[in-house]
Amino acid sequence: SDLIIDAKDLVKHYPIRGGVLRGIKGWVKALDGVSFNLYKGETLGIVGESGCGKSTLGRMLMRLEEPTSGSLLFDGVDMYAQSNSGMRHMRRDIQMVFQDPYTSLNPRKTVGDIVAEPFEIHPDAVPKGTNIRTRVKELMELVGLSPDMTNRYPHQFSGGQRQRIGIARGIALNPKVLVCDEPVSALDVSVQAQVVNLMEKLQDELGLAYVFIAHDLSVVRHISDRVGVMYLGKMVELGDEEQIYERPTHPYTQALLSAVPVPDPTKRFEREQIVLTGDVPSPANPPSGCRFHTRCWRAQERCETEEPLLIEHADGAGEHPSACHFAEPKTDVV
Ligand code: SF4
Ligand code: MG
Numbered sequence: 001s002d003l004i005i006d007a008k009d010l011v012k013h014y015p016i017r018g019g020v021l022r023g024i025k026g027w028v029k030a031l032d033g034v035s036f037n038l039y040k041g042e043t044l045g046i047v048g049e050s051g052c053g054k055s056t057l058g059r060m061l062m063r064l065e066e067p068t069s070g071s072l073l074f075d076g077v078d079m080y081a082q083s084n085s086g087m088r089h090m091r092r093d094i095q096m097v098f099q100d101p102y103t104s105l106n107p108r109k110t111v112g113d114i115v116a117e118p119f120e121i122h123p124d125a126v127p128k129g130t131n132i133r134t135r136v137k138e139l140m141e142l143v144g145l146s147p148d149m150t151n152r153y154p155h156q157f158s159g160g161q162r163q164r165i166g167i168a169r170g171i172a173l174n175p176k177v178l179v180c181d182e183p184v185s186a187l188d189v190s191v192q193a194q195v196v197n198l199m200e201k202l203q204d205e206l207g208l209a210y211v212f213i214a215h216d217l218s219v220v221r222h223i224s225d226r227v228g229v230m231y232l233g234k235m236v237e238l239g240d241e242e243q244i245y246e247r248p249t250h251p252y253t254q255a256l257l258s259a260v261p262v263p264d265p266t267k268r269f270e271r272e273q274i275v276l277t278g279d280v281p282s283p284a285n286p287p288s289g290c291r292f293h294t295r296c297w298r299a300q301e302r303c304e305t306e307e308p309l310l311i312e313h314a315d316g317a318g319e320h321p322s323a324c325h326f327a328e329p330k331t332d333v334v
Contacts, residue, residue: 004176004209005038005061010070012056016284028284030056032233033070035310038177043203043210045220047256048230051280054213057230058181061211062096063087075176092122095175099182101162105154111165112136112150118172125173139168142205144198160191164198171202179211184219196223217253218260221245229253232291233283235310239320247315249327251298258333272332290325298326 012031015024031053038044046054059065061072063079072079074090082090095118098104105114115136119126126135137147143164154162163183170178180199184192200223202208214220220227227244229237229252237250248254255274262271278295281287287294293303302325312319313327 002039002041003037004040004075005036005211006073007037007061008035008071010034010057010060010072011068012053012060012065013068026284028282029233029286030283031060032286034230034233034235036228036235036238038209038211040176041203041207041209042225043212043220043223045217045224045227046211046213046230047215047217047220047227049215049280051232051283052230053233053283054215054230055181058096058179058211058213061177061179062091062094064096088121092125092173093175094177094179095170095173097163097166097170097178097180097183100186101159101166102186104166105162107154110151110153111140111145111157114154114165115139115150115168115172117169122173135172136168139172142171142202143168158191159187160195163187163195167195167198167202171206171208174206175208177209177211179213181213182215183212185215192219199223216260217245217256229256232281232286234291234323236292236323237321238310239315239322243315243318243320247317247329247331248333249313249315249320249322249329250324251296252292253322254330254333274333290323298324300326 010031011033013027013029016026016028018025034057046057048054056065060067067080074094077090079090116132119132126132136150140147140150145161145164157165184195187195199210203210212220212223221241224241226238226240228235229250231252237244237248237253244253245257248257255276258272258274274297276295281294289305290303290308293299296303306325308323308325310321310323313322316329
């Protein structure tokens with residue numbers, strides 16, 4: 001089948017410790033029951049404000065965090081049941097690109113050594129008939145960098161070039177999935193598009209699937225086949241590009257979209273701006289019922305007590321999942 005990741009009910013709670021005895025005072029509910037699928041060769045965008053759990057989710061897909069509960073099948077194999085050696089084997093197929101190209105590359109290593117890092121753990125991943133040096137040069141070319149630059153150090157490169165180096169390292173083992181945690185957030189807007197274009201090119205050439213994490217819906221729009229919107233540890237809406245951007249049904253998605261600047265100034269006045277009031281509540285103490293109810297302009301009494309499930313609702317041209325009791329399409333925010 002085309003299914004590569006089948007994540008069910010992923011939960012991650014962190015203990016809050018304090019007091020003289022460092023006892024557990026409470027729990028941060030960073031991720032609180034998230035389910036989704038990822039298919040071969042597709043891009044799933046994951047979007048939400050900081051504290052929504054998206055980075056925790058990314059780390060759990062790599063098993064850099066152990067789940068509190070939930071399951072993840074990767075290519076049909078139960079990831080969280082793997083021993084260390086089983087996990088090492090699986091990591092060949094699921095690699096990560098980190099947010100900040102300024103801190104995720106070791107400044108004392110040459111970029112050639114950085115790109116070759118994955119081969120230290122997986123020497124057998126060097127393709128037959130070649131060697132690490134040749135493979136590193138190939139990878140540099142694949143990401144649009146001169147293969148003559150392998151002896152330079154990260155500080156000799158721009159932010160965009162450094163993220164290309166991080167991507168070269170991420171694809172070195174020829175993974176099936178690349179988890180990208182805000183890969184362009186630290187870059188200038190003009191450079192962001194170049195890196196996103198490179199990622200699309202690599203996806204076409206290598207058949208990679210991406211989980212592309214971002215805090216801004218506009219960044220993931222063009223690269224994503226589907227988008228999941230997260231709020232306070234929950235996924236609140238999940239749909240394909242058209243469903244999320246043209247027929248959003250969740251009030252939170254609608255608010256995020258209304259905040260995206262419109263390139264066409266004549267359209268600015270036709271569009272309704274939804275201003276969210278209040279801060280994101282603490283994930284240590286999420287609101288009862290619908291977690292969004294403290295900031296939602298559509299909230300009713302029921303929302304304070306009854307938690308909405310992520311289920312399909314009519315969206316005007318079909319249906320897609322949205323976790324709102326009153327989900328309905330709103331097109332004047334897009
Ligand atoms: Fe708003 Fe209620 Fe829908 Fe939650 S369930 S998003 S509070 S209308
Ligand atoms: Mg694509």
